[in-house]
Amino acid sequence: MRVTAYIRQKDTSKNDLDSRASVYFRVRDKGLDVKCANELQINPNHWSQERQGYKSRVNLVDDDTRNLFDSQVKEITGIITREYYIGANSDWLRRLIFAYHHPNAYCMGSGMAVSKSFVIWAERYLQNKKFNKHQECNTRCLIDKVTRFEDEHKHPMNIDSMTADDLRAFADFLSSDYDISMNTIVTNMTMLRTVCNWIRKQGVTNNDPFFGYDMPKALYGTPYFLTIQERDQVLGADLTDDAELAEYRDMFVFQCMVGCRHSDLVTFTPKNIIDGVLEYIPIKTKGKSGDVVRVPLIPKAMAILDGHDHGDDEPIFPKHYNFKFNDAIRRILKRAKVNRVVTVINPKTRLEEKKPISDVATSHLARRTFIGNLYRMVKDPDLVASMSGHAKGSVAFARYRVIDDDMKKSLVELIQ
Structure with a gap:
C-alpha cells in the first residue's frame, strides 16, 4: 500500500502569489486506487511533489507556516497508513480526512475515534x-x-x-x-x-434533541372509500374497447376485495391462493412480525382470478408502475360514472376541499374500501387487521370510527 500527496497543477505564472490549490491524498494498493481532497491549500508555485510539501526555498513564506503545513501533510499521510485496512474505499478515506480537520465531530472511546456525525x-x-x-x-x-x-x-x-x-x-x-x-x-x-x-x-450519547421539540401532528381527515355498490359498478363497467384499462380495473377491484397494499398485489401468484383463501406475508411487516395474512375470497374475486391465470409461478397481475396504476384508476372511475363528491384535506393548506372521488383516487383507495366497508359492519379492529395486514392495535382504525348518515338514520328510527 502506498500513500502520496499531490496537487492538481494549475497553470500559474511565476509571479502569481494568490492562487491556491487543494492537496489531495491518494491511496494505492492491489485493486484499489482512491483519492480525496483535504482542506490544506498551497500556492502551486510553492509545491514540491518530491518533498510532498513546500519547496526547500520559498522566500515569501515564513518558516513557521512552511513547517506547520509540511508536518500536517506528513501527519495525515501517517494516519492514513496506520488506519488502512483491506476493503477500505473512498468513503473511508473521505471520513478519515474529515475527522482530522474536524476533531470536534468525533470523540475518543476505547482507543478508537467514535463519530459524532x-x-x-x-x-x-x-x-x-x-x-x-x-x-x-x-x-x-x-x-x-x-x-x-x-x-x-x-x-x-x-x-x-x-x-x-x-x-x-x-x-x-x-x-x-x-x-x-x-x-x-x-x-x-x-x-x-x-x-x-x-x-x-447504542450508548454513544445521552443527548435527546427532541426534548423540548413539539412534534407537529399529521392531518389525514376522514377516510373516503367506495361503497360496495360503487365497487360493483366499477366491476360491471364496459371497458371492452380498452384491454389495458380493463386489466387495471380487475387489479383495482380485486384489491378492493382483499385489502392488500399495491406492493403486495403485484407479487401474488396462483400459489398464494390456497383452498379459496389468499395467503401472504405483507412486504411492509415481513421483517417485523412476519404474520401470515389470510383473506377468504368472495365469488367475485375468484371470477376475476379465473381470467388471469398465467401459470403457477407467474404473477396474477403484471407489474405496473404505481403512478400509472393510479392514473388508470381515476380514468376507470370516470368511465364507470363513479363521481361522488368527497371531502379531502389539501396537503399544503391543510384545509378541507370538495372533490369528485374520481379525481383523487389512488391504489390506496382500494385498501380503504376493503377496510372501511368491513369496519362499518364489524367494529372489531383486530379482526379486520388480521385480513388487512395492519399491526395489532394499529391507530389507523381510529380514522374509520365515523358515524355515517345511514347509521344516524337507523338510530333515529329507534325513537319513532
Whole structure:
C-alpha cells in the first residue's frame, strides 16, 4: 500500500502569489486506487511533489507556516497508513480526512475515534436494521436531506449537540427547499426521531434533541372509500374497447376485495391462493412480525382470478408502475360514472376541499374500501387487521370510527 500527496497543477505564472490549490491524498494498493481532497491549500508555485510539501526555498513564506503545513501533510499521510485496512474505499478515506480537520465531530472511546456525525450513525442504523427496499429508500432519502441541510447551512448535525432549535431549522428547510406537505414533514421528523432514539440506545450519547421539540401532528381527515355498490359498478363497467384499462380495473377491484397494499398485489401468484383463501406475508411487516395474512375470497374475486391465470409461478397481475396504476384508476372511475363528491384535506393548506372521488383516487383507495366497508359492519379492529395486514392495535382504525348518515338514520328510527 502506498500513500502520496499531490496537487492538481494549475497553470500559474511565476509571479502569481494568490492562487491556491487543494492537496489531495491518494491511496494505492492491489485493486484499489482512491483519492480525496483535504482542506490544506498551497500556492502551486510553492509545491514540491518530491518533498510532498513546500519547496526547500520559498522566500515569501515564513518558516513557521512552511513547517506547520509540511508536518500536517506528513501527519495525515501517517494516519492514513496506520488506519488502512483491506476493503477500505473512498468513503473511508473521505471520513478519515474529515475527522482530522474536524476533531470536534468525533470523540475518543476505547482507543478508537467514535463519530459524532448524525449522518454516519444514520448509515449504521440503516445497516443494522436490514430494511426492505421501500424502508431503505425512505431512510436514505432522509440521510440525503440531512446532508444537504448541513451543506447549505454549514452546520453539522452532531449527535451530542443537536438541539430542538436544530430540528426546527431542519423542518423549515424541508418546507422551503423541498416544497412538501406538512404530513410529509411529520413523516421525516418522525423517522429522524426514530434514528435518534436508536443512537441513544447504542450508548454513544445521552443527548435527546427532541426534548423540548413539539412534534407537529399529521392531518389525514376522514377516510373516503367506495361503497360496495360503487365497487360493483366499477366491476360491471364496459371497458371492452380498452384491454389495458380493463386489466387495471380487475387489479383495482380485486384489491378492493382483499385489502392488500399495491406492493403486495403485484407479487401474488396462483400459489398464494390456497383452498379459496389468499395467503401472504405483507412486504411492509415481513421483517417485523412476519404474520401470515389470510383473506377468504368472495365469488367475485375468484371470477376475476379465473381470467388471469398465467401459470403457477407467474404473477396474477403484471407489474405496473404505481403512478400509472393510479392514473388508470381515476380514468376507470370516470368511465364507470363513479363521481361522488368527497371531502379531502389539501396537503399544503391543510384545509378541507370538495372533490369528485374520481379525481383523487389512488391504489390506496382500494385498501380503504376493503377496510372501511368491513369496519362499518364489524367494529372489531383486530379482526379486520388480521385480513388487512395492519399491526395489532394499529391507530389507523381510529380514522374509520365515523358515524355515517345511514347509521344516524337507523338510530333515529329507534325513537319513532
